[in-house]
Amino acid sequence: MQTDVQKLQTVLNQAVENARQSSERGQVAQYIPELAKADPQKAGIAITLDSGETIGAGDWQQPTTIQSISKVFTLALCLGTMGDNLWARVGREPSGSAFDSILQLEHESGIPRNPFVNAGAIVVTDAILATYQPKEALGEIVRFVQGLAGDDQIFIDGKVAQSEEDTGHRNRALAHYLASCGNLHNPVEHTLGVYYNQCALTMDCAQLSRAGRFLAFAGTLGPNRQQMVSMRRARRIAAIMLTCGHYDGSGDFAYRVGLPAKSGVSGMILASVPGIASIAAWSPGLNQSGNSYIGTQMLEYVTNEMDWTVFS
Ligand code: DON
Numbered sequence: 001m002q003t004d005v006q007k008l009q010t011v012l013n014q015a016v017e018n019a020r021q022s023s024e025r026g027q028v029a030q031y032i033p034e035l036a037k038a039d040p041q042k043a044g045i046a047i048t049l050d051s052g053e054t055i056g057a058g059d060w061q062q063p064t065t066i067q068s069i070s071k072v073f074t075l076a077l078c079l080g081t082m083g084d085n086l087w088a089r090v091g092r093e094p095s096g097s098a099f100d101s102i103l104q105l106e107h108e109s110g111i112p113r114n115p116f117v118n119a120g121a122i123v124v125t126d127a128i129l130a131t132y133q134p135k136e137a138l139g140e141i142v143r144f145v146q147g148l149a150g151d152d153q154i155f156i157d158g159k160v161a162q163s164e165e166d167t168g169h170r171n172r173a174l175a176h177y178l179a180s181c182g183n184l185h186n187p188v189e190h191t192l193g194v195y196y197n198q199c200a201l202t203m204d205c206a207q208l209s210r211a212g213r214f215l216a217f218a219g220t221l222g223p224n225r226q227q228m229v230s231m232r233r234a235r236r237i238a239a240i241m242l243t244c245g246h247y248d249g250s251g252d253f254a255y256r257v258g259l260p261a262k263s264g265v266s267g268m269i270l271a272s273v274p275g276i277a278s279i280a281a282w283s284p285g286l287n288q289s290g291n292s293y294i295g296t297q298m299l300e301y302v303t304n305e306m307d308w309t310v311f312s
Contacts, residue, residue, distance in 0.1 A: 003049050003276060003306075009057070011305045012045055015298040016058035019043035019283060026285030026293030029265045031170075034163035038064070038267065038284035045281045045298050046205035048213055052222045060205040064282060065160045067264030068099065069208065070141075070198040071121040072215070076229050076237055077144050078124045081131055089127065089183055090120045092240055099247045099265075099290055100170045102177060110181020114244040116262065119174045125198065126184050126191040134190045141198050148228055149211035150221065154203055161200035168192065199264075208270055208280035215241070215260065216272035238272060242310070249289030256300045258309035263291040271299055273308045 025040045044059035078086055095113040097104055105119055112120035128137050146152045175192055178184040213222050219234035220227050241260035246253040261271035267284035269292050283294035
C-alpha cells in the first residue's frame, strides 16, 4: 500500500515534538547499571515502509541496546530450527505479571507462560543451544539480525552485557528454577551468557525498524520479497507480540496503539503495521510495566494520525 511519506514525516516530527514537551517521562531502568546512565530526554522514532525507505525523527539514529526486543529474533530463529517442539517447553499465554516474575513458574511447574517473559526467553535461548555452542549461538543470532536488517554493522555492546551479568541475580534465580524443573538443558551460565549478550544487541531506531520488517511483510524483507521467516510463523510471532509483548501492560498497549509490538527495558519498542510499515520508537523512561512511557505515547500519536491499527 502506498503511504503518503510527506504526511508521515510531518506526523513523526510532531510525535517527537510532543515527546520533547512532555514533563512526565517515566523512570529509566535502574537494575542494570549501564542502562541507568541513559538520558530520559532522548526520544526518537523510525519507520521502514514497504518500498524499503526508512524515515525518522528525533534521536532515531542514536544506537542503544534492544534488550527484550531480542526475544522476538531468538524466537524466530529457534522456531526455524526446532519448529513447534518449542511449545512443549514454553506457553503462549499472556502472563499478567512482570517480565522478571518468578511466581508463576512455581505454580506452573517450570513452564514459562510465554517466550517474552524473561523465564520464557531464557528457555528459548537454551533451546537454541541444543544446536550450537554458546559462541556459535551468539554468532548465529547476530548474523540472523544483521541479515534481517540488511546491515552488518549491528553489534553487541559488551559493556552492557557485562553490567547485566554482574547484577543478574533475578535471571540466575529464574534459570536455576527452570533447571530444577528440568526445563533448562545447558549450564545456567552458558544459557545466561548468550541471553545477556543477545539483550545487548545494539541498534538505532532505523536499524531496528529494518530488522523488524519481516513481521510487517509476511516474513519477507520488503520490496525484494526475500522470504526470511515463513509467512505463517511471522504472523504467529506477531500474535504473541500483541498478546504478550508488553507483559502486564499488553492490554493497555493494544488499546492505545492497536499494533503487535515488543518492548525492551532500554526504552525501545518495535511495532508492525501489517503490509504497511515496521516502526521502532525509543525513549529510555519506562512506565510501571517496564515499557517506554514516551515511546508508547509517540506510537499512540502516530497510529492515530495515520489511522494504523490491526483492529479495523
Ligand atoms: O533480562 C533482563 O532483565 C533484560 N536484559 C531484558 C528485560 C527487558 O527488556 C524487559 N522489557 N521491557
